[in-house]
Amino acid sequence: MGNRITAISLILIFAITIGSRAQEIDFGDYGNYTLTVDELNNNDLEFGQVISGSGLHSIGINNAKVISITGVEYIDVIVDVTGANSLYLNGNPGNAGDSQKSIPFTLKAAYANNQGTPTIGQAKFITGITNNSFIKQFPILERQHQPPGPPPTPPTNAFDQAQVEETAYLYLYGDINVGNVDAGTYSSTIDITVNYD
Template identity: 70%
Template sequence: MLRSVFITLIIAITCHSISYGQEIDFGDYGNYNLSVGVLNTNTLYFGQLVSGSGTSSTIPISSASIIYITGVEYIDVIVDVTTSGQGNLLLNGNPAHIGDSQKSLPFNLQAAYANNKDTPNIGQAKFITSITANNSFTKQFPILERQNRPPGPPPTPPTNAFDQSKVEDTAYLYLYGSIPNVGNVDAGSYSSQITITINYD
């Protein structure tokens, strides 16, 4: 019996500002645009797997789904990633199957980001190691790497004369992962949804 396993990425974008003690929150100075999209594919497809085979399937970073984040280069973004399966792929994507070993497959989400000029470049990717057992994480990083320099001064508030395109750059988020040791599960299609929320800090 064959299993068709895939993941669909859903991207949700919100922009808001939060104040923190002694930090200068650039978001408080005005509304800056943030563009987010999928560069190559919004589906991670693991192929057909045989129930009880104990086989594994891996999507390496070289075949990752790449999310682009374009915004003001000197402002940090906060990337929040959650999955609907709580660390599993579920039969027909049904959340009622969470915790049912006959109707779920363990899935290990992996992620990295690149925020150098001239990306995407996998060789410059920084791996995200704070992913929980539920395949969720929150990561903060600047759109453009500061290269060991402190943050610059607060940006000029947007006005009618402000041209954001002159201070824009793009960072990239890589999502990939693996399915280990397929056990005796019911036949069918297994999936989960990954929700990505990205805000300026």
């Protein structure tokens, strides 16, 4: 009977920042708009109990960690996600490179930004994830294959952001490949930064 590995999970950390880039008009910088990032499901991305040497274990999009991003529907957001390449025994990144104290992890992601309440069936898969990191820009509300509209009018005292808010969803999921590792709890962190473009 093999060793049991308990509570394999990823911990998500959120950050909301305001940033700008050269030679680009960032309309989100010219208004006093709010952006809310929250967890739709409060559980971590957990692979449950697995046995040492048991190989590939997957969490699909149907059981993904879901992050909601609520903001002005006509402004793009930039989502910057950085995750560790492995889960580490006791969450200690000092175990990186030790095959008996780390489990390789492959991050997968998608987002949905359709009008109303988007569903997993409407998700757009994010490609080009390298070393469990990616940057993805998309509008809070899908533009239905139309070019972006004119710049938003800067908010005034009469502006009510609630009248133009929508919510997009980010789905995080993936695979682990469990080799002959020491028994214990394995975890790592995924950092998520979201800001208006």
